[in-house]
Amino acid sequence: MTSSYRRIHRSSFRDPSGFLFETNDILYRQVNNSYKSHYDYLIDSGLYEELVALKMMIPHQEVDTDIAESNSAYKVLRPQVVKFISYPYEWCFSELKHAALVTLDIQKTAFKYGMCLKDASAYNVQFVDGQPMLIDTLSFEIYEEGSPWVAYRQFCQHFLATLTLMCHVDVRLGQLLRVHLDGIPLDMASGLLPLSTYLHFGILSHIHLHARSQNLFSDKPISTANKTVSRVALQGIIDSLYLSVKRLKWRQGNTDWFDYYSDTKHNYSSEATNHKKTIVQDYIENISPTLVWDLGANDGTYSRLATSQGIPTVAFDSDPTAVEINYLDSISKGDIHMMPLLLDLTNPSADIGWSNEERLSLSRRSPADLVMALALVHHLVISNNVPFVRLAEWFAVIAKSLIVEFVPKSDSQVARLLSYRKDIFDDYTRTAFERAFDKLFVIMKVSNINNSNRLLYLMQNRSDLK
Amino acid sequence: MKHIKSTIEMLVWSVMFGAIYVQPVSAYLDPGSGSLIIQFLLASIVGILFVIRQFWGRIISFIKRLVGSDVDSDYNQNTHRNND
Numbered sequence: 001m002t003s004s005y006r007r008i009h010r011s012s013f014r015d016p017s018g019f020l021f022e023t024n025d026i027l028y029r030q031v032n033n034s035y036k037s038h039y040d041y042l043i044d045s046g047l048y049e050e051l052v053a054l055k056m057m058i059p060h061q062e063v064d065t066d067i068a069e070s071n072s073a074y075k076v077l078r079p080q081v082v083k084f085i086s087y088p089y090e091w092c093f094s095e096l097k098h099a100a101l102v103t104l105d106i107q108k109t110a111f112k113y114g115m116c117l118k119d120a121s122a123y124n125v126q127f128v129d130g131q132p133m134l135i136d137t138l139s140f141e142i143y144e145e146g147s148p149w150v151a152y153r154q155f156c157q158h159f160l161a162t163l164t165l166m167c168h169v170d171v172r173l174g175q176l177l178r179v180h181l182d183g184i185p186l187d188m189a190s191g192l193l194p195l196s197t198y199l200h201f202g203i204l205s206h207i208h209l210h211a212r213s214q215n216l217f218s219d220k221p222i223s224t225a226n227k228t229v230s231r232v233a234l235q236g237i238i239d240s241l242y243l244s245v246k247r248l249k250w251r252q253g254n255t256d257w258f259d260y261y262s263d264t265k266h267n268y269s270s271e272a273t274n275h276k277k278t279i280v281q282d283y284i285e286n287i288s289p290t291l292v293w294d295l296g297a298n299d300g301t302y303s304r305l306a307t308s309q310g311i312p313t314v315a316f317d318s319d320p321t322a323v324e325i326n327y328l329d330s331i332s333k334g335d336i337h338m339m340p341l342l343l344d345l346t347n348p349s350a351d352i353g354w355s356n357e358e359r360l361s362l363s364r365r366s367p368a369d370l371v372m373a374l375a376l377v378h379h380l381v382i383s384n385n386v387p388f389v390r391l392a393e394w395f396a397v398i399a400k401s402l403i404v405e406f407v408p409k410s411d412s413q414v415a416r417l418l419s420y421r422k423d424i425f426d427d428y429t430r431t432a433f434e435r436a437f438d439k440l441f442v443i444m445k446v447s448n449i450n451n452s453n454r455l456l457y458l459m460q461n462r463s464d465l466k
Numbered sequence: 467m468k469h470i471k472s473t474i475e476m477l478v479w480s481v482m483f484g485a486i487y488v489q490p491v492s493a494y495l496d497p498g499s500g501s502l503i504i505q506f507l508l509a510s511i512v513g514i515l516f517v518i519r520q521f522w523g524r525i526i527s528f529i530k531r532l533v534g535s536d537v538d539s540d541y542n543q544n545t546h547r548n549n550d
Binding site: 014015016017118119148149150151152153154156205206209210213214215216217218227229230232233234235236237239240 | 494495496497498499500501502503504505506507508509510511512513514515516517519
Protein backbone atom coordinates (compact mmCIF):
# COMPACT_ATOMS: atom_id res chain seq x y z
CA MET A 1 0.00 0.00 0.00
CA THR A 2 2.77 2.43 -0.91
CA SER A 3 1.04 3.97 -3.89
CA SER A 4 0.85 7.74 -4.22
CA TYR A 5 -2.03 7.81 -6.68
CA ARG A 6 -5.12 5.56 -6.76
CA ARG A 7 -8.37 5.90 -8.62
CA ILE A 8 -11.32 3.62 -9.26
CA HIS A 9 -12.19 3.66 -12.95
CA ARG A 10 -15.28 5.82 -13.39
CA SER A 11 -16.88 3.56 -16.00
CA SER A 12 -16.48 0.41 -13.91
CA PHE A 13 -19.39 0.28 -11.48
CA ARG A 14 -22.24 -1.83 -12.88
CA ASP A 15 -21.00 -5.37 -12.36
CA PRO A 16 -20.62 -6.39 -8.68
CA SER A 17 -18.12 -9.08 -9.76
CA GLY A 18 -15.30 -6.55 -9.71
CA PHE A 19 -14.01 -3.26 -11.04
CA LEU A 20 -11.07 -1.49 -12.62
CA PHE A 21 -8.76 0.81 -10.74
CA GLU A 22 -5.53 2.62 -11.43
CA THR A 23 -2.49 2.96 -9.25
CA ASN A 24 0.37 5.13 -10.46
CA ASP A 25 -0.91 4.95 -14.04
CA ILE A 26 -1.08 1.15 -14.01
CA LEU A 27 -4.50 -0.36 -14.65
CA TYR A 28 -5.70 -3.23 -12.45
CA ARG A 29 -8.90 -5.24 -12.25
CA GLN A 30 -10.15 -6.34 -8.85
CA VAL A 31 -12.06 -9.64 -8.82
CA ASN A 32 -14.46 -9.72 -5.89
CA ASN A 33 -15.04 -12.74 -3.64
CA SER A 34 -18.62 -12.98 -4.98
CA TYR A 35 -17.17 -13.91 -8.41
CA LYS A 36 -14.68 -16.49 -7.05
CA SER A 37 -16.36 -19.65 -8.38
CA HIS A 38 -16.86 -18.21 -11.88
CA TYR A 39 -13.31 -16.83 -12.09
CA ASP A 40 -11.77 -20.11 -10.93
CA TYR A 41 -13.87 -22.01 -13.45
CA LEU A 42 -12.79 -19.64 -16.25
CA ILE A 43 -9.13 -20.27 -15.45
CA ASP A 44 -9.23 -23.94 -14.41
CA SER A 45 -11.43 -25.08 -17.31
CA GLY A 46 -8.91 -23.84 -19.89
CA LEU A 47 -11.40 -21.39 -21.41
CA TYR A 48 -9.28 -18.35 -20.56
CA GLU A 49 -6.21 -19.97 -22.10
CA GLU A 50 -8.05 -20.86 -25.31
CA LEU A 51 -9.61 -17.42 -25.73
CA VAL A 52 -6.23 -15.72 -25.23
CA ALA A 53 -4.54 -18.15 -27.65
CA LEU A 54 -7.25 -17.42 -30.24
CA LYS A 55 -6.74 -13.67 -29.71
CA MET A 56 -10.36 -13.24 -28.71
CA MET A 57 -9.57 -11.90 -25.26
CA ILE A 58 -6.79 -9.79 -23.77
CA PRO A 59 -4.44 -11.61 -21.39
CA HIS A 60 -3.79 -10.58 -17.80
CA GLN A 61 -1.37 -11.33 -15.00
CA GLU A 62 -2.50 -12.10 -11.47
CA VAL A 63 -0.72 -9.81 -9.02
CA ASP A 64 -0.48 -9.60 -5.26
CA THR A 65 -3.84 -8.87 -3.63
CA ASP A 66 -2.13 -6.43 -1.25
CA ILE A 67 -2.71 -3.82 -3.91
CA ALA A 68 -6.49 -4.41 -3.85
CA GLU A 69 -8.86 -1.47 -3.50
CA SER A 70 -11.15 -3.14 -0.96
CA ASN A 71 -11.25 -6.16 1.36
CA SER A 72 -13.81 -7.89 -0.89
CA ALA A 73 -10.99 -8.76 -3.29
CA TYR A 74 -10.42 -12.36 -4.28
CA LYS A 75 -7.81 -11.59 -6.95
CA VAL A 76 -6.18 -8.57 -8.53
CA LEU A 77 -5.37 -8.75 -12.22
CA ARG A 78 -3.13 -6.60 -14.34
CA PRO A 79 -4.63 -6.71 -17.85
CA GLN A 80 -2.71 -6.05 -21.04
CA VAL A 81 -2.78 -2.34 -21.83
CA VAL A 82 -5.00 -1.20 -24.69
CA LYS A 83 -3.14 1.67 -26.38
CA PHE A 84 -6.21 3.59 -27.47
CA ILE A 85 -9.74 3.06 -26.16
CA SER A 86 -12.33 3.51 -28.89
CA TYR A 87 -16.10 3.37 -28.67
CA PRO A 88 -18.69 1.65 -30.87
CA TYR A 89 -20.07 4.97 -32.12
CA GLU A 90 -16.58 5.66 -33.51
CA TRP A 91 -16.43 2.39 -35.43
CA CYS A 92 -17.29 1.85 -39.07
CA PHE A 93 -19.78 -0.81 -40.15
CA SER A 94 -17.25 -3.65 -40.48
CA GLU A 95 -15.53 -2.83 -37.19
CA LEU A 96 -18.89 -3.14 -35.39
CA LYS A 97 -19.70 -6.28 -37.37
CA HIS A 98 -16.40 -7.96 -36.48
CA ALA A 99 -16.84 -6.98 -32.83
CA ALA A 100 -20.30 -8.61 -32.94
CA LEU A 101 -18.94 -11.79 -34.53
CA VAL A 102 -16.11 -12.11 -32.04
CA THR A 103 -18.61 -11.67 -29.19
CA LEU A 104 -20.67 -14.57 -30.56
CA ASP A 105 -17.53 -16.65 -31.18
CA ILE A 106 -16.56 -16.10 -27.55
CA GLN A 107 -20.04 -17.17 -26.47
CA LYS A 108 -19.77 -20.33 -28.62
CA THR A 109 -16.33 -21.15 -27.21
CA ALA A 110 -17.45 -20.44 -23.64
CA PHE A 111 -20.42 -22.76 -24.12
CA LYS A 112 -18.10 -25.65 -25.05
CA TYR A 113 -16.46 -25.19 -21.63
CA GLY A 114 -19.76 -24.89 -19.76
CA MET A 115 -19.75 -21.13 -19.42
CA CYS A 116 -21.83 -18.30 -20.86
CA LEU A 117 -21.36 -14.58 -21.47
CA LYS A 118 -23.40 -12.73 -18.86
CA ASP A 119 -23.17 -9.50 -20.84
CA ALA A 120 -22.63 -8.66 -24.49
CA SER A 121 -21.80 -4.99 -24.40
CA ALA A 122 -20.07 -3.54 -27.44
CA TYR A 123 -18.01 -1.48 -24.99
CA ASN A 124 -16.42 -4.71 -23.73
CA VAL A 125 -14.70 -5.11 -27.09
CA GLN A 126 -11.58 -3.18 -28.03
CA PHE A 127 -9.31 -3.35 -31.03
CA VAL A 128 -5.84 -4.56 -30.09
CA ASP A 129 -3.30 -4.96 -32.89
CA GLY A 130 -6.18 -4.80 -35.35
CA GLN A 131 -8.14 -7.56 -33.63
CA PRO A 132 -11.45 -7.07 -31.85
CA MET A 133 -10.92 -8.56 -28.39
CA LEU A 134 -12.94 -8.93 -25.20
CA ILE A 135 -11.40 -6.79 -22.48
CA ASP A 136 -13.74 -7.70 -19.62
CA THR A 137 -12.42 -10.82 -17.86
CA LEU A 138 -15.49 -10.85 -15.61
CA SER A 139 -18.02 -11.29 -18.45
CA PHE A 140 -18.38 -15.04 -17.92
CA GLU A 141 -20.58 -17.11 -15.67
CA ILE A 142 -21.03 -20.83 -15.22
CA TYR A 143 -23.82 -22.04 -17.51
CA GLU A 144 -26.92 -23.37 -15.77
CA GLU A 145 -28.82 -25.99 -17.73
CA GLY A 146 -32.10 -24.59 -19.05
CA SER A 147 -31.35 -20.93 -18.49
CA PRO A 148 -31.87 -18.42 -21.32
CA TRP A 149 -29.11 -16.09 -22.53
CA VAL A 150 -29.25 -13.11 -20.19
CA ALA A 151 -27.18 -10.98 -22.58
CA TYR A 152 -29.57 -11.55 -25.51
CA ARG A 153 -31.32 -8.17 -25.20
CA GLN A 154 -28.00 -6.36 -24.88
CA PHE A 155 -26.50 -8.11 -27.90
CA CYS A 156 -29.53 -7.28 -30.06
CA GLN A 157 -29.52 -3.63 -28.97
CA HIS A 158 -25.77 -3.00 -29.11
CA PHE A 159 -24.93 -4.98 -32.22
CA LEU A 160 -27.71 -6.49 -34.29
CA ALA A 161 -30.13 -3.54 -34.35
CA THR A 162 -27.33 -1.06 -35.06
CA LEU A 163 -25.79 -3.12 -37.85
CA THR A 164 -29.18 -3.86 -39.41
CA LEU A 165 -30.07 -0.17 -39.48
CA MET A 166 -26.65 0.69 -40.91
CA CYS A 167 -27.08 -1.95 -43.60
CA HIS A 168 -30.76 -1.59 -44.51
CA VAL A 169 -31.44 2.11 -43.87
CA ASP A 170 -28.36 4.35 -43.64
CA VAL A 171 -24.81 3.61 -42.52
CA ARG A 172 -24.81 6.90 -40.57
CA LEU A 173 -27.42 5.51 -38.16
CA GLY A 174 -24.55 3.91 -36.25
CA GLN A 175 -24.28 7.37 -34.69
CA LEU A 176 -27.47 6.63 -32.72
CA LEU A 177 -25.17 4.78 -30.31
CA ARG A 178 -23.89 8.15 -29.13
CA VAL A 179 -27.34 8.87 -27.71
CA HIS A 180 -28.40 5.33 -26.78
CA LEU A 181 -25.47 4.07 -24.73
CA ASP A 182 -27.17 0.75 -23.97
CA GLY A 183 -27.82 0.13 -27.63
CA ILE A 184 -30.59 1.17 -29.96
CA PRO A 185 -34.08 0.51 -28.51
CA LEU A 186 -35.56 -2.35 -30.51
CA ASP A 187 -38.94 -0.69 -31.02
CA MET A 188 -37.13 2.26 -32.59
CA ALA A 189 -35.03 -0.03 -34.81
CA SER A 190 -38.11 -2.03 -35.81
CA GLY A 191 -39.98 1.16 -36.73
CA LEU A 192 -37.12 2.51 -38.83
CA LEU A 193 -36.45 -0.69 -40.77
CA PRO A 194 -38.13 -1.23 -44.16
CA LEU A 195 -40.94 -3.78 -44.43
CA SER A 196 -38.71 -5.98 -46.59
CA THR A 197 -36.70 -6.87 -43.46
CA TYR A 198 -39.74 -8.84 -42.19
CA LEU A 199 -38.76 -11.42 -44.83
CA HIS A 200 -35.41 -12.08 -43.09
CA PHE A 201 -35.99 -14.71 -40.42
CA GLY A 202 -33.20 -13.38 -38.18
CA ILE A 203 -34.27 -9.74 -38.36
CA LEU A 204 -37.93 -10.70 -38.02
CA SER A 205 -37.35 -12.73 -34.87
CA HIS A 206 -34.50 -10.91 -33.14
CA ILE A 207 -35.63 -7.36 -33.88
CA HIS A 208 -39.27 -7.06 -34.98
CA LEU A 209 -40.84 -9.81 -32.82
CA HIS A 210 -38.35 -9.13 -30.03
CA ALA A 211 -39.42 -5.46 -30.00
CA ARG A 212 -43.09 -6.49 -29.99
CA SER A 213 -42.48 -8.89 -27.11
CA GLN A 214 -40.66 -6.17 -25.14
CA ASN A 215 -43.51 -3.73 -25.66
CA LEU A 216 -46.14 -6.28 -24.66
CA PHE A 217 -44.49 -7.69 -21.57
CA SER A 218 -42.25 -4.91 -20.28
CA ASP A 219 -44.52 -3.76 -17.46
CA LYS A 220 -46.76 -6.77 -16.93
CA PRO A 221 -46.61 -9.38 -14.17
CA ILE A 222 -46.50 -12.76 -15.87
CA SER A 223 -47.86 -16.05 -14.58
CA THR A 224 -45.32 -18.78 -14.15
CA ALA A 225 -44.93 -22.43 -15.10
CA ASN A 226 -41.76 -24.36 -15.74
CA LYS A 227 -40.15 -23.16 -18.96
CA THR A 228 -36.56 -23.48 -19.97
CA VAL A 229 -34.31 -22.93 -22.96
CA SER A 230 -32.56 -26.18 -23.76
CA ARG A 231 -28.85 -26.38 -24.54
CA VAL A 232 -29.56 -26.99 -28.25
CA ALA A 233 -32.07 -24.14 -28.37
CA LEU A 234 -29.53 -21.77 -26.80
CA GLN A 235 -26.95 -22.83 -29.37
CA GLY A 236 -29.65 -22.25 -32.01
CA ILE A 237 -30.25 -18.70 -30.78
CA ILE A 238 -26.51 -17.93 -30.91
CA ASP A 239 -26.22 -19.56 -34.33
CA SER A 240 -29.21 -17.60 -35.63
CA LEU A 241 -27.73 -14.33 -34.34
CA TYR A 242 -24.39 -15.23 -35.91
CA LEU A 243 -25.96 -15.86 -39.31
CA SER A 244 -28.05 -12.69 -39.07
CA VAL A 245 -24.95 -10.58 -38.37
CA LYS A 246 -22.81 -12.34 -40.96
CA ARG A 247 -25.37 -11.76 -43.73
CA LEU A 248 -25.34 -8.00 -43.19
CA LYS A 249 -23.09 -6.38 -45.76
CA TRP A 250 -21.68 -2.90 -45.98
CA ARG A 251 -23.04 -0.93 -48.93
CA GLN A 252 -20.99 1.89 -50.37
CA GLY A 253 -22.94 5.12 -50.74
CA ASN A 254 -22.02 8.42 -52.33
CA THR A 255 -19.84 10.37 -49.95
CA ASP A 256 -18.08 13.69 -50.15
CA TRP A 257 -14.62 12.74 -49.14
CA PHE A 258 -13.65 9.38 -50.40
CA ASP A 259 -12.94 10.62 -53.94
CA TYR A 260 -10.84 13.42 -52.52
CA TYR A 261 -7.50 12.09 -53.69
CA SER A 262 -8.69 11.20 -57.17
CA ASP A 263 -10.52 14.56 -57.48
CA THR A 264 -7.48 16.56 -56.50
CA LYS A 265 -5.03 14.74 -58.67
CA HIS A 266 -5.30 17.46 -61.30
CA ASN A 267 -4.24 19.95 -58.62
CA TYR A 268 -1.92 17.77 -56.59
CA SER A 269 0.70 16.24 -58.87
CA SER A 270 2.26 12.89 -58.17
CA GLU A 271 5.52 14.74 -57.58
CA ALA A 272 3.84 16.86 -54.91
CA THR A 273 2.26 13.78 -53.36
CA ASN A 274 5.56 11.92 -53.26
CA HIS A 275 7.41 14.92 -51.88
CA LYS A 276 4.73 15.39 -49.21
CA LYS A 277 5.10 11.73 -48.22
CA THR A 278 8.87 12.12 -47.97
CA ILE A 279 8.54 15.15 -45.71
CA VAL A 280 5.90 13.53 -43.49
CA GLN A 281 8.03 10.39 -43.23
CA ASP A 282 11.02 12.49 -42.21
CA TYR A 283 9.00 14.36 -39.58
CA ILE A 284 7.64 11.10 -38.12
CA GLU A 285 11.16 9.67 -37.87
CA ASN A 286 12.25 12.88 -36.21
CA ILE A 287 9.66 12.48 -33.44
CA SER A 288 9.69 8.63 -33.08
CA PRO A 289 6.19 8.60 -31.54
CA THR A 290 4.63 5.62 -29.79
CA LEU A 291 1.12 6.65 -30.86
CA VAL A 292 0.00 8.78 -33.81
CA TRP A 293 -3.39 10.37 -34.45
CA ASP A 294 -4.06 11.27 -38.06
CA LEU A 295 -6.95 13.75 -38.20
CA GLY A 296 -8.89 13.79 -41.46
CA ALA A 297 -7.04 10.67 -42.55
CA ASN A 298 -9.42 9.77 -45.39
CA ASP A 299 -8.39 6.30 -46.63
CA GLY A 300 -5.25 6.31 -44.47
CA THR A 301 -2.75 7.07 -47.26
CA TYR A 302 -0.56 9.16 -44.94
CA SER A 303 -1.36 7.19 -41.78
CA ARG A 304 0.40 4.25 -43.46
CA LEU A 305 3.66 6.21 -43.34
CA ALA A 306 3.46 5.72 -39.57
CA THR A 307 2.00 2.20 -39.46
CA SER A 308 4.62 0.98 -41.93
CA GLN A 309 7.18 1.87 -39.25
CA GLY A 310 5.25 -0.22 -36.71
CA ILE A 311 3.74 2.82 -34.98
CA PRO A 312 0.13 2.35 -33.78
CA THR A 313 -1.93 4.98 -35.57
CA VAL A 314 -5.51 6.11 -35.08
CA ALA A 315 -6.82 7.34 -38.44
CA PHE A 316 -9.84 9.57 -37.88
CA ASP A 317 -12.23 10.65 -40.59
CA SER A 318 -15.79 11.92 -40.70
CA ASP A 319 -16.69 9.92 -43.81
CA PRO A 320 -18.01 6.40 -43.03
CA THR A 321 -16.96 5.21 -46.48
CA ALA A 322 -13.38 6.40 -46.07
CA VAL A 323 -13.13 4.74 -42.64
CA GLU A 324 -14.66 1.52 -43.97
CA ILE A 325 -12.29 1.42 -46.96
CA ASN A 326 -9.31 2.13 -44.71
CA TYR A 327 -10.33 -0.66 -42.30
CA LEU A 328 -10.91 -3.26 -45.02
CA ASP A 329 -7.72 -2.21 -46.76
CA SER A 330 -5.75 -2.54 -43.52
CA ILE A 331 -7.07 -6.08 -43.09
CA SER A 332 -6.15 -7.08 -46.63
CA LYS A 333 -2.66 -5.58 -46.19
CA GLY A 334 -2.20 -7.17 -42.77
CA ASP A 335 -1.64 -3.73 -41.25
CA ILE A 336 -2.23 -4.43 -37.56
CA HIS A 337 -1.12 -0.98 -36.43
CA MET A 338 -3.95 0.90 -38.16
CA MET A 339 -7.06 1.84 -36.15
CA PRO A 340 -9.49 3.67 -38.47
CA LEU A 341 -12.19 5.58 -36.58
CA LEU A 342 -15.18 7.70 -37.45
CA LEU A 343 -15.02 11.20 -36.02
CA ASP A 344 -16.43 14.60 -36.94
CA LEU A 345 -13.69 17.00 -35.87
CA THR A 346 -16.17 19.87 -35.69
CA ASN A 347 -18.03 17.89 -33.01
CA PRO A 348 -15.59 15.36 -31.53
CA SER A 349 -16.71 12.64 -29.09
CA ALA A 350 -17.76 14.17 -25.77
CA ASP A 351 -17.73 12.89 -22.17
CA ILE A 352 -20.96 10.93 -21.90
CA GLY A 353 -22.70 8.31 -19.77
CA TRP A 354 -23.28 8.32 -16.02
CA SER A 355 -22.04 11.60 -14.50
CA ASN A 356 -20.42 12.32 -17.87
CA GLU A 357 -17.58 9.98 -16.97
CA GLU A 358 -18.37 6.59 -18.49
CA ARG A 359 -17.22 7.23 -22.05
CA LEU A 360 -14.42 9.72 -22.44
CA SER A 361 -14.17 12.61 -24.83
CA LEU A 362 -11.44 12.59 -27.41
CA SER A 363 -9.58 15.29 -25.48
CA ARG A 364 -9.57 13.14 -22.32
CA ARG A 365 -8.03 10.27 -24.27
CA SER A 366 -5.21 12.60 -25.33
CA PRO A 367 -2.50 13.75 -25.73
CA ALA A 368 -1.08 11.71 -28.55
CA ASP A 369 2.67 11.73 -29.09
CA LEU A 370 2.11 12.99 -32.59
CA VAL A 371 -0.97 14.45 -34.27
CA MET A 372 -1.06 14.84 -38.05
CA ALA A 373 -3.40 17.39 -39.61
CA LEU A 374 -2.73 17.15 -43.33
CA ALA A 375 -4.85 19.10 -45.81
CA LEU A 376 -7.25 19.76 -42.96
CA VAL A 377 -6.76 23.27 -41.60
CA HIS A 378 -8.38 25.05 -44.55
CA HIS A 379 -11.51 22.92 -44.16
CA LEU A 380 -11.82 23.73 -40.46
CA VAL A 381 -11.02 27.42 -40.85
CA ILE A 382 -12.98 28.19 -44.02
CA SER A 383 -15.82 25.65 -44.01
CA ASN A 384 -16.36 25.70 -40.25
CA ASN A 385 -15.17 29.24 -39.42
CA VAL A 386 -12.74 28.10 -36.71
CA PRO A 387 -10.17 30.84 -36.05
CA PHE A 388 -6.49 29.84 -36.16
CA VAL A 389 -6.14 30.66 -32.46
CA ARG A 390 -8.94 28.25 -31.47
CA LEU A 391 -7.46 25.60 -33.72
CA ALA A 392 -4.03 25.97 -32.15
CA GLU A 393 -5.58 25.83 -28.66
CA TRP A 394 -7.30 22.50 -29.34
CA PHE A 395 -4.24 21.00 -31.01
CA ALA A 396 -2.23 22.03 -27.94
CA VAL A 397 -4.61 19.96 -25.79
CA ILE A 398 -4.43 16.80 -27.89
CA ALA A 399 -0.88 16.83 -29.29
CA LYS A 400 2.61 16.67 -27.88
CA SER A 401 3.98 17.09 -31.40
CA LEU A 402 2.16 18.21 -34.50
CA ILE A 403 2.58 17.85 -38.24
CA VAL A 404 0.27 20.40 -39.82
CA GLU A 405 -0.18 21.43 -43.43
CA PHE A 406 -0.98 25.03 -44.33
CA VAL A 407 -2.83 25.42 -47.62
CA PRO A 408 -2.76 29.06 -48.80
CA LYS A 409 -5.57 30.92 -50.55
CA SER A 410 -3.76 30.56 -53.87
CA ASP A 411 -4.38 26.79 -53.76
CA SER A 412 -7.24 25.57 -55.92
CA GLN A 413 -8.79 23.63 -53.01
CA VAL A 414 -9.13 26.82 -50.95
CA ALA A 415 -10.46 28.64 -54.02
CA ARG A 416 -13.07 25.89 -54.38
CA LEU A 417 -14.15 26.30 -50.74
CA LEU A 418 -14.50 30.04 -51.27
CA SER A 419 -16.23 29.83 -54.64
CA TYR A 420 -19.77 29.72 -53.20
CA ARG A 421 -19.35 32.03 -50.24
CA LYS A 422 -18.10 35.48 -49.37
CA ASP A 423 -14.44 35.59 -48.44
CA ILE A 424 -14.53 36.88 -44.86
CA PHE A 425 -11.16 35.34 -44.06
CA ASP A 426 -8.78 38.29 -44.33
CA ASP A 427 -6.63 36.70 -41.63
CA TYR A 428 -6.22 33.47 -43.56
CA THR A 429 -2.49 34.04 -44.19
CA ARG A 430 0.71 32.21 -43.45
CA THR A 431 1.75 34.99 -41.04
CA ALA A 432 -1.51 34.78 -39.04
CA PHE A 433 -1.29 30.97 -39.00
CA GLU A 434 2.27 31.00 -37.65
CA ARG A 435 1.47 33.74 -35.13
CA ALA A 436 -1.45 31.73 -33.70
CA PHE A 437 0.49 28.48 -33.42
CA ASP A 438 3.71 30.07 -32.21
CA LYS A 439 2.05 30.93 -28.88
CA LEU A 440 1.52 27.29 -28.00
CA PHE A 441 3.97 25.38 -30.20
CA VAL A 442 7.60 25.69 -31.13
CA ILE A 443 7.91 25.50 -34.89
CA MET A 444 10.72 22.99 -35.42
CA LYS A 445 10.66 22.66 -39.19
CA VAL A 446 8.86 24.16 -42.20
CA SER A 447 9.02 22.64 -45.69
CA ASN A 448 7.56 23.69 -49.00
CA ILE A 449 5.85 20.88 -50.88
CA ASN A 450 7.23 20.76 -54.40
CA ASN A 451 4.88 21.75 -57.23
CA SER A 452 2.44 23.39 -54.84
CA ASN A 453 2.10 26.43 -52.58
CA ARG A 454 1.50 24.27 -49.56
CA LEU A 455 3.66 24.20 -46.43
CA LEU A 456 4.29 21.40 -43.97
CA TYR A 457 5.17 22.25 -40.37
CA LEU A 458 6.63 20.14 -37.62
CA MET A 459 5.80 21.64 -34.24
CA GLN A 460 6.34 20.71 -30.63
CA ASN A 461 3.97 21.61 -27.80
CA ARG A 462 5.58 24.27 -25.58
CA SER A 463 4.07 22.74 -22.42
CA ASP A 464 5.83 19.50 -23.28
CA LEU A 465 9.20 21.22 -23.52
CA LYS A 466 9.05 22.57 -19.95
CA MET B 467 -59.56 0.07 -28.39
CA LYS B 468 -55.77 0.11 -28.30
CA HIS B 469 -55.86 -1.55 -24.88
CA ILE B 470 -58.17 -4.33 -26.15
CA LYS B 471 -55.94 -4.89 -29.18
CA SER B 472 -52.87 -5.13 -26.96
CA THR B 473 -54.59 -7.57 -24.58
CA ILE B 474 -55.73 -9.77 -27.48
CA GLU B 475 -52.21 -9.72 -28.92
CA MET B 476 -50.76 -10.75 -25.57
CA LEU B 477 -53.27 -13.57 -25.29
CA VAL B 478 -52.37 -14.78 -28.79
CA TRP B 479 -48.68 -14.78 -27.86
CA SER B 480 -49.48 -16.62 -24.64
CA VAL B 481 -51.44 -19.28 -26.50
CA MET B 482 -48.67 -19.66 -29.10
CA PHE B 483 -46.13 -19.94 -26.38
CA GLY B 484 -48.05 -22.02 -23.87
CA ALA B 485 -47.78 -21.09 -20.22
CA ILE B 486 -45.42 -18.18 -19.92
CA TYR B 487 -42.79 -18.40 -17.27
CA VAL B 488 -40.19 -15.83 -16.55
CA GLN B 489 -37.69 -17.38 -14.20
CA PRO B 490 -35.93 -14.88 -11.96
CA VAL B 491 -32.43 -14.74 -13.41
CA SER B 492 -29.50 -14.03 -11.12
CA ALA B 493 -27.77 -11.55 -13.37
CA TYR B 494 -26.54 -8.01 -12.82
CA LEU B 495 -28.05 -7.06 -16.19
CA ASP B 496 -31.79 -6.80 -16.53
CA PRO B 497 -32.44 -9.37 -19.25
CA GLY B 498 -35.92 -7.91 -19.80
CA SER B 499 -39.05 -10.06 -19.51
CA GLY B 500 -39.95 -9.47 -23.18
CA SER B 501 -36.45 -10.57 -24.22
CA LEU B 502 -36.73 -13.76 -22.16
CA ILE B 503 -40.16 -14.57 -23.59
CA ILE B 504 -39.02 -14.18 -27.19
CA GLN B 505 -36.14 -16.57 -26.43
CA PHE B 506 -38.58 -19.18 -25.07
CA LEU B 507 -40.77 -18.62 -28.11
CA LEU B 508 -37.89 -18.97 -30.58
CA ALA B 509 -36.23 -21.83 -28.72
CA SER B 510 -37.78 -24.79 -30.51
CA ILE B 511 -37.63 -23.22 -34.01
CA VAL B 512 -34.00 -22.12 -33.86
CA GLY B 513 -33.05 -25.32 -32.03
CA ILE B 514 -34.41 -27.44 -34.89
CA LEU B 515 -32.79 -25.16 -37.49
CA PHE B 516 -29.50 -25.44 -35.61
CA VAL B 517 -29.59 -29.24 -35.63
CA ILE B 518 -30.42 -29.27 -39.36
CA ARG B 519 -27.62 -26.81 -40.08
CA GLN B 520 -25.13 -28.87 -38.08
CA PHE B 521 -26.16 -32.03 -39.93
CA TRP B 522 -26.10 -30.28 -43.31
CA GLY B 523 -22.73 -28.69 -42.50
CA ARG B 524 -21.24 -32.10 -41.80
CA ILE B 525 -22.46 -33.43 -45.15
CA ILE B 526 -21.06 -30.39 -46.99
CA SER B 527 -17.68 -30.57 -45.25
CA PHE B 528 -17.53 -34.32 -45.94
CA ILE B 529 -18.17 -33.67 -49.66
CA LYS B 530 -15.65 -30.80 -49.67
CA ARG B 531 -13.05 -33.06 -48.06
CA LEU B 532 -13.75 -35.65 -50.75
CA VAL B 533 -13.10 -33.13 -53.54
CA GLY B 534 -10.26 -31.53 -51.58
CA SER B 535 -11.57 -27.93 -51.40
CA ASP B 536 -11.24 -25.46 -48.51
CA VAL B 537 -13.92 -26.02 -45.87
CA ASP B 538 -14.44 -22.42 -44.71
CA SER B 539 -12.48 -19.78 -46.49
CA ASP B 540 -14.99 -16.97 -45.95
CA TYR B 541 -14.31 -16.33 -42.31
CA ASN B 542 -10.90 -16.40 -40.73
CA GLN B 543 -11.20 -18.05 -37.32
CA ASN B 544 -7.68 -17.03 -36.38
CA THR B 545 -7.99 -13.33 -37.03
CA HIS B 546 -11.73 -12.80 -36.45
CA ARG B 547 -11.75 -10.29 -39.21
CA ASN B 548 -13.97 -11.03 -42.13
CA ASN B 549 -12.94 -9.46 -45.38
CA ASP B 550 -16.39 -9.45 -46.91
